[in-house]
Amino acid sequence: MKKTTFAFFCLFCAAVLFGQYSYYYGKNKIVRQAFPWKYADTKNFRIYHYMDDPELLGRVAREAEKAYEKLSSLLNVTIEEKTPIIFYNKQTDLEQTNLFPGIIPPGSFEGFTEPVGKRVVIYGNRSSEDLGRLIIHELSHSFENAILYRNRSLGMFDFNRPPLWVMEGFAEFMTDYWDSFSLMTIIDNVLSDRIPEIQENGDIRADYGNNRTPYDFGHLMYDFFYEKFGKKGVRDLLYSQRRPALVSKRRTFLEQFNFVPKTFNYEFKKYARNRFKTFIGRENPEDYSFIIGPDFPFAYSFSHQVSPGGELLAVVTVNYRTYKIEIILVSLKDGKVIKNVTPGYKSTYDGIEIKFVPSDGRSFSW
Incomplete structure (x- = not known):
């Protein structure tokens, strides 16, 4: 009786453990x-x-x-x-x-x-x-x-x-x-x-x-x-x-x-x-300068490039309203956003996954 109970317990544990992968059932892993x-x-x-x-x-x-x-x-x-x-x-x-x-x-x-x-x-x-x-x-x-x-x-x-x-x-x-x-x-x-x-x-x-x-x-x-x-x-x-x-x-x-x-x-x-x-006793950078960076809805600065004249800064950032990556121009004088160079840019195709449905046939066009 004890062996039977333990066996059922093990089966239950395995079912619960692998239940997290049920989403992937029927989705073949590509082996190239x-x-x-x-x-x-x-x-x-x-x-x-x-x-x-x-x-x-x-x-x-x-x-x-x-x-x-x-x-x-x-x-x-x-x-x-x-x-x-x-x-x-x-x-x-x-x-x-x-x-x-x-x-x-x-x-x-x-x-x-x-x-x-x-x-x-x-x-x-x-x-x-x-x-x-x-x-x-x-x-x-x-x-x-x-x-x-x-x-x-x-x-x-x-x-x-x-x-x-x-x-x-x-x-x-x-x-x-x-x-x-x-x-x-x-x-x-x-x-x-x-x-x-x-x-x-x-x-x-x-x-x-x-x-x-x-x-x-x-x-x-x-x-x-x-x-x-x-x-x-x-x-x-x-x-x-x-x-x-x-x-x-x-x-x-x-x-x-x-x-x-x-x-x-x-x-x-x-x-x-x-x-x-x-690090505690170090001076604040703001005592000698001011922050140049995009304000909301933009956040983070991943890359920077200063214009030849030194008045503008091109920044790769994130737009929290659209949840998209954008490139913007920022004034080096007061930090204001001058222009969004890439409005509507999407990161949808950064990682392309091609999925085929067998009923659609064996060919596809690109």
């Missing part, structure tokens, strides 16, 4: 070519690839083993089986993968780690430094699964996963790298007193932020734990998220470190302000 897959083994990995560049293959292998040693040393964890790495040459190749059940929009992500098949999927037309950061980021999730679920395939049935900042913050922390835009965003939030706060359930609440907030502030929180508690603090933070059983309640890290939300938020804000204190 069949890749001539082969594999190469290292001490801890089996690398599936189709590249003809032995130097690149060696680079992937070295970066993977270096990442493994770094993670294993920090967490005191070893993964007994070889971890499969599925390596695509470029992003458009990755978009054709069947390892991800949904459609992958162009540029949506750089790789992923399966909680079930234990495979790390990445693409590699990038610099050596960027490749190394991507590998250790994705491999960090594999080690997280090993800690949280012991048997890593159980992750697919966990409907009460740790907060996103815990998982992605650790992966970003292990890269030892701050993207310039992410760091700028962090500094701006700290100086503006817009630091996300930890709630009773251990997740963050951010009144201001975007989809990068769990990644970037999660990264900063791991920096905080590392400086305050050392390597053991990072390990304890991850182990605090482990549960005795899938249906049991997950504890928050607050209990592990004898924090309550109020005391943690106080200590974390103090750490963040002290870390970026050199």
Whole structure:
């Protein structure tokens, strides 16, 4: 009876898990070519690839083993089986993968780690430094699964996963790298007193932020734990998220470190302000100049070009009324918008998708 109940429970979990992909049912993923897959083994990995560049293959292998040693040393964890790495040459190749059940929009992500098949999927037309950061980021999730679920395939049935900042913050922390835009965003939030706060359930609440907030502030929180508690603090933070059983309640890290939300938020804000204190005493640019930029309905400035005479500035911006990208001319004297050069410009065709209906026939005109 117990086995039957457990089987029905597993079927229910699988149905709920893959229900999110029902939108894509009947929509074929375009596979433009069949890749001539082969594999190469290292001490801890089996690398599936189709590249003809032995130097690149060696680079992937070295970066993977270096990442493994770094993670294993920090967490005191070893993964007994070889971890499969599925390596695509470029992003458009990755978009054709069947390892991800949904459609992958162009540029949506750089790789992923399966909680079930234990495979790390990445693409590699990038610099050596960027490749190394991507590998250790994705491999960090594999080690997280090993800690949280012991048997890593159980992750697919966990409907009460740790907060996103815990998982992605650790992966970003292990890269030892701050993207310039992410760091700028962090500094701006700290100086503006817009630091996300930890709630009773251990997740963050951010009144201001975007989809990068769990990644970037999660990264900063791991920096905080590392400086305050050392390597053991990072390990304890991850182990605090482990549960005795899938249906049991997950504890928050607050209990592990004898924090309550109020005391943690106080200590974390103090750490963040002290870390970026050199920016606090700087003078305001407005004391010596005035802001040249488009006012509402325009926002953001992506690119600039000053006219030969120095009176006008051409700016690529966003029109919030039409939600379109525009090119406008701005006066350098007072910042007023002189002219919208591209009214009605649309970004509809930036990423063209051609869809065929078989009943319409086999031909189309362009």
